[in-house]
Amino acid sequence: MGCVYGAISYLPSTHYTTSAMMLAGERYTATAASTQNLLFQLASLIMPIIVGRAIDLTGSYSFVWYIFLGCSVIAAVFCLFVKNDRQP
Secondary structure, eight states, rough: OOOHHHHHHHHHHHHHHHHHHHTTTTHHHHHHHHHHHHHHHHHHHHHHHHHHHHHHSSSOSSSHHHHHHHHHHHHHHHHTTTTTTTTT
């Protein structure tokens, strides 16, 4: 199971990067890819700290799902700021 998870765990990042580059257009392709990578790498550093503190403070893992929901909302807000060169 670990081999399967390891093989597919980075697939969403690749799809998000490709989508971000397509939405950004040719002029901002590199900026979109590097910004997306920055956010993913930053999340990998910050999320364990936040999740660990939440578990320590509440004594329960259930609050972590609300943190994941908040992160999803923040990601959706970031997606709203993506501009496309082809759109008026």
